[in-house]
Amino acid sequence: MFLQISEPDQSPNPGNRKRAAGIDLGTTHSLVASVRNGQPEVLADEQGSVLLPSVVHYGQTDRAVGARALEQAVQDPLNTIGSVKRFLGRDLDDIRARTPLLPLQFVATQNMPLVETAQGPRSPVQISADILSCLAHRAETALDGELEGVVITVPAYFDDAQRQATRDAAQLAGLRLLRLINEPTAAALAYGLDTDTDDSQDRVIAVYDLGGGTFDISVLRLHRGVFEVLATGGDTALGGDDIDQTIADWVLQQASCQRAQLSPLQQSQLLRECCRAKQTLTTDTCARLRYENWSGTLERTRFDSLISPLIARTLSSVAQTLRDAGLTPEAVDEVVMAGGSTRIPLVQTQVESLFGKQPHSHLDPDQVVAMGAALQADTLVGNRAGDAPLLLDVTPLSLGLETMGGLMETVIRRNTAIPTSRAQQFTTFKDNQTAMVIQVLQGERDLVKDNRSLARFELRGLPPLPAGLARIQVVFQIDADGLLSVSATEQSTGVVAEVQVKPSYGLSEKQIADMLTASWDHAAGDRDARQLQQARTNAERIHDALKQALSQDGQLLDSQEYDQLAQANQKLHDMLTCTDTRALTQATDSLVKDSDFFARRRMNAQLRKALSGRGIDGLEQGLTHNQD
Amino acid sequence: MKVSVSDQSSRPVGADLLAVDLGANYFALFDLPVDYLLDHQQLKQSHLRLQRAVHPDRFANQPDSSQLQAVRCAALVNEAFDTLSCPLKRAFYLLELAGHPVDKEQTITDVAFFEEQMSLREQLEAGRSRADAATLALVQQHAQGLMTRLTSAFVEGWRRGGDAGYAAASDSARKMHFVQRLLEEAQQPPATGSIT
Numbered sequence: 001m002f003l004q005i006s007e008p009d010q011s012p013n014p015g016n017r018k019r020a021a022g023i024d025l026g027t028t029h030s031l032v033a034s035v036r037n038g039q040p041e042v043l044a045d046e047q048g049s050v051l052l053p054s055v056v057h058y059g060q061t062d063r064a065v066g067a068r069a070l071e072q073a074v075q076d077p078l079n080t081i082g083s084v085k086r087f088l089g090r091d092l093d094d095i096r097a098r099t100p101l102l103p104l105q106f107v108a109t110q111n112m113p114l115v116e117t118a119q120g121p122r123s124p125v126q127i128s129a130d131i132l133s134c135l136a137h138r139a140e141t142a143l144d145g146e147l148e149g150v151v152i153t154v155p156a157y158f159d160d161a162q163r164q165a166t167r168d169a170a171q172l173a174g175l176r177l178l179r180l181i182n183e184p185t186a187a188a189l190a191y192g193l194d195t196d197t198d199d200s201q202d203r204v205i206a207v208y209d210l211g212g213g214t215f216d217i218s219v220l221r222l223h224r225g226v227f228e229v230l231a232t233g234g235d236t237a238l239g240g241d242d243i244d245q246t247i248a249d250w251v252l253q254q255a256s257c258q259r260a261q262l263s264p265l266q267q268s269q270l271l272r273e274c275c276r277a278k279q280t281l282t283t284d285t286c287a288r289l290r291y292e293n294w295s296g297t298l299e300r301t302r303f304d305s306l307i308s309p310l311i312a313r314t315l316s317s318v319a320q321t322l323r324d325a326g327l328t329p330e331a332v333d334e335v336v337m338a339g340g341s342t343r344i345p346l347v348q349t350q351v352e353s354l355f356g357k358q359p360h361s362h363l364d365p366d367q368v369v370a371m372g373a374a375l376q377a378d379t380l381v382g383n384r385a386g387d388a389p390l391l392l393d394v395t396p397l398s399l400g401l402e403t404m405g406g407l408m409e410t411v412i413r414r415n416t417a418i419p420t421s422r423a424q425q426f427t428t429f430k431d432n433q434t435a436m437v438i439q440v441l442q443g444e445r446d447l448v449k450d451n452r453s454l455a456r457f458e459l460r461g462l463p464p465l466p467a468g469l470a471r472i473q474v475v476f477q478i479d480a481d482g483l484l485s486v487s488a489t490e491q492s493t494g495v496v497a498e499v500q501v502k503p504s505y506g507l508s509e510k511q512i513a514d515m516l517t518a519s520w521d522h523a524a525g526d527r528d529a530r531q532l533q534q535a536r537t538n539a540e541r542i543h544d545a546l547k548q549a550l551s552q553d554g555q556l557l558d559s560q561e562y563d564q565l566a567q568a569n570q571k572l573h574d575m576l577t578c579t580d581t582r583a584l585t586q587a588t589d590s591l592v593k594d595s596d597f598f599a600r601r602r603m604n605a606q607l608r609k610a611l612s613g614r615g616i617d618g619l620e621q622g623l624t625h626n627q628d
Numbered sequence: 629m630k631v632s633v634s635d636q637s638s639r640p641v642g643a644d645l646l647a648v649d650l651g652a653n654y655f656a657l658f659d660l661p662v663d664y665l666l667d668h669q670q671l672k673q674s675h676l677r678l679q680r681a682v683h684p685d686r687f688a689n690q691p692d693s694s695q696l697q698a699v700r701c702a703a704l705v706n707e708a709f710d711t712l713s714c715p716l717k718r719a720f721y722l723l724e725l726a727g728h729p730v731d732k733e734q735t736i737t738d739v740a741f742f743e744e745q746m747s748l749r750e751q752l753e754a755g756r757s758r759a760d761a762a763t764l765a766l767v768q769q770h771a772q773g774l775m776t777r778l779t780s781a782f783v784e785g786w787r788r789g790g791d792a793g794y795a796a797a798s799d800s801a802r803k804m805h806f807v808q809r810l811l812e813e814a815q816q817p818p819a820t821g822s823i824t
Contacts, residue, residue, distance in 0.1 A: 323816075593693075600697060603701060606686075
C-alpha cells in the first residue's frame with residue numbers, strides 16, 4: 001500500500017559516527033550511557049563504578065562529585081549536597097514542606113532557593129550542572145572526544161519548572177541538549193527494542209518506575225517502531241528516600257528519640273543506616289539496625305507494613321493512569337520495572353498481582369533508563385536512519401489559566417500528545433482597558449491555589465476599545481521536551497500586545513549566560529577558547545545539516561537558489577578555521593536565516609510525501625468537498 | 629517556560645507555514661472523506677505516517693528554526709488527530725466545516741431532555757455516595773443508550789444539511805456534550821479513592 005515511510009534528513013554514516021550520550025540524572029545516583037557497536041552501554045569511571053552518587057561537596061578550595069563527595073557527607077554535612085533533584089524548579093516553602101529533615105542551609109532569592117556552601121550560595125541548577133559535567137567528562141573520556149549532544153531523562157511527572165531547570169542545568173554544563181525524555185519512556189525504549197519479536201502486533205507496555213526520589217507510571221503502545229505514550233502519572237516526591245525516612249521514623253520511635261533533637265550529622269548517619277537495612281531486606285528476611293545506643297532488628301514483615309502506605313500511593317497512581325488510558329490492567333501485555341526501589345520484594349509482588357503478570361526485570365533497573373536515553377541520543381544526533389524508533393509522548397499535567405473566582409480553566413488537558421498548541425481567546429471586561437494579567441497554572445485541581453503557578457504575565461498596550469471588543473489570542477505551545485511557551489496577539493486591530501512575564505521559578509536567559517561566563521572565568525582564562533570552540537562546533541553542525549539537505553532535497557530549489565545556498569555554505573566551511581568568534585557566529589546565524597525558506601520547503605515536501613503519495617490534488621478535492 | 633509576542637496575524641496555529649492550508653480540513657490531512665463515520669484504522673496509520681515525517685525528533689540536528697517549524701507542524705497534526713479521534717469533537721468540527729459552528733454557551737431549551745439529565749445525575753450521585761455498583765452501571769447504560777440515539781440524530785441532521793438539518797445536528801451535538809460529561813463523571817472512581 002502507501003506505507004512508504006519517508007526518511008528525511010539522516011543517513012547513516014558508519015565511518016563518521018557522532019558522539020552522543022544518554023544521561024539519567026537521578027535523585028540518589030546518576031548514570032551515563034552511549035551506543036557502541038549498536039548496543040547501549042553504561043559507562044564506568046576509572047574505578048569501574050557505573051553509578052555516580054548524585055552528591056556534590058563544596059570544600060573551601062575543591063569541589064568533588066560522586067563517591068568522593070559522599071565520603072564528606074559525615075564530616076561536612078552542610079557543604080555536601082545530595083538529592084538536589086528534589087529541589088529543581090521548586091521554591092523554598094515547597095522544599096521545607098517536603099523535606100523537613102534536611103541538614104542544609106537555604107537562602108531564598110526572588111525565584112529560586114540557594115544552598116549556602118563553603119564556595120558561596122549555589123542554586124540547584126548549578127549543583128545539577130556540576131553532576132552533568134562530571135558525567136559528560138566520563139563519556140568524553142570513554143568515547144575519546146567531545147560530545148555532540150546528550151539526551152537527559154526526567155521523571156514523566158516533572159512539571160514545566162522542573163523540566164526548564166533541568167534544561168538550564170545542561171546549558172550551564174555546556175552540553176547541547178538534544179532532548180529531554182521521560183524516564184519511563186526511556187525504559188520502554190531499552191526494553192522495546194530488546195523484545196520486539198512480532199512486528200505486526202500492537203503491544204501495550206506499562207512502565208513502573210520507582211526511583212530514589214520520584215515515582216512514574218507510563219502506559220505506552222508499541223506499534224511498528226513507534227512508541228506512543230497513552231497516559232502517564234506519578235508523584236515527583238515519592239521514592240527510595242521516603243522509604244529510608246519511614247524506617248528512620250520507626251527507629252527513632254523504637255529508641256524513644258525525637259527527630260528535632262538530631263544534629264545534621266546524626267541525621268545523615270541514621271539515614272545511611274536505614275538505607276543499608278532496606279537493601280539487606282531485598283534478599284534477607286531481617287536486618288540489624290544500630291543507632292547511637294540503640295540496636296534492634298527490622299523484620300521483613302514489619303518493613304512491609306511500614307512501607308505499604310507508600311506502595312499503595314503508587315498503585316493508586318497506576319489505577320488512575322490506566323483509567324486515563326482507557327485500559328484495564330488485563331489489557332497490558334508487558335510490565336517493565338525501572339528504578340532501584342523496584343528491587344523491594346513487596347513492590348514486585350504488588351505490581352505483579354495488580355497486572356496479573358510477572359514484570360520484566362532482566363535489565364538492571366538502575367541502568368535501564370540511561371540505556372534508553374543513549375538509544376534516543378544516538379537516533380537524534382543522526383547516527384541511525386530508517387529503522388529509528390519514534391517516540392510520541394504526552395504532557396503529564398493539565399495546563400490552565402486563572403479565571404474569575406480563583407478557579408483554574410484547563411487549556412491543555414493532561415495526557416495530550418506533544419508537541420501541542422492551543423489558542424485561547426480573551427477579551428476585556430472594562431471600556432478602554434489597555435492591559436490584562438494572565439496567570440498560567442499547571443495541575444489537576446479546581447482551585448488556583450492548589451495548582452502550580454508557572455508564570456504571571458501582563459499584556460500591555462491593548463487598543464482602547466469598548467468592553468468585550470478586543471480580541472486577544474494567546475497561544476500556548478508545548479514542545480517535544482514538554483516545555484511550554486506562550487505568545488500573544490491582539491487581533492481586532494492587529495496591535496501586538498507587549499508581554500511581560502514574571503516566571504514564578506527558574507533562571508532567566510541572562511542569569512544563565514552570566515553563570516556560564518563566570519564559570520569559564522573561573523577556569524583560568526580559557527573563556528575565549530571555549531567560546532570559539534562552541535562557535536565552531538555550532539557552525540560545523542549547521543554546515544553539515546545544510547550540506548545534507550542540499551544533496552537530498554536540492555530539487556526543491558531552482559538553480560539560482562541552489563547555487564546561492566551552496567556558495568554560502570562553502571563560505572561558512574572556509575571560515576571554520578578562523579579565530580574570530582564573533583564573525584563565525586554571525587556567519588552561522590545569517591546562513592540559518594538565509595536558508596530558512598529552504599527548511600520550510602523541505603517540511604512541506606515531507607508532509608506531502610507522507611500524505612500517502614496523493615500530492616496536492618487530493619487535498620484540494622477534500623477542501624471542495626467540505627464546502628458542499 | 630518562555631514567553632514571546634507573536635507577529636503573526638490571526639491564522640490557525642501552524643497553518644501559516646504550510647503551502648497547503650492543512651488547518652482548513654483535518655479530514656483531507658488524513659486522506660479521509662468528510663463524514664462522521666470514519667475508518668479509525670486509516671486515521672491511526674495516516675497519523676503515525678505524518679508524525680514520522682514532521683516530528684521534531686526528525687529535525688533534532690537541524691537549526692533551531694527548523695525545529696520550531698517541526699514543533700508547530702507536529703502540533704497541528706496532533707490537534708487534527710485528536711479532533712477526529714474524539715466522536716464529540718468530530719461532531720463539533722463537522723458543523724464548523726459546514727459553516728454552522730456550535731455555540732456551546734447557548735442553553736438547551738428541551739425540557740424533557742433536561743429532566744432526564746437531572747434524574748440521571750441524581751441517580752449517579754446516589755449510586756456514588758452508597759458505592760452502589762449496580763446503580764452506577766445502570767446510569768452508565770442509560771447514558772450510553774442516550775448517546776447512541778443522539779449520535780444517530782446528529783448524523784441524520786448533518787447529512788440532511790441546510791439550515792434546518794444543521795440546526796438539528798447542532799442541537800444533538802450540544803446534548804451529546806452534556807451526556808459525555810455525565811459519562812466521564814460516571815467513569816471516575818468514587819470519592820473515597822484519592823486522585824493524586
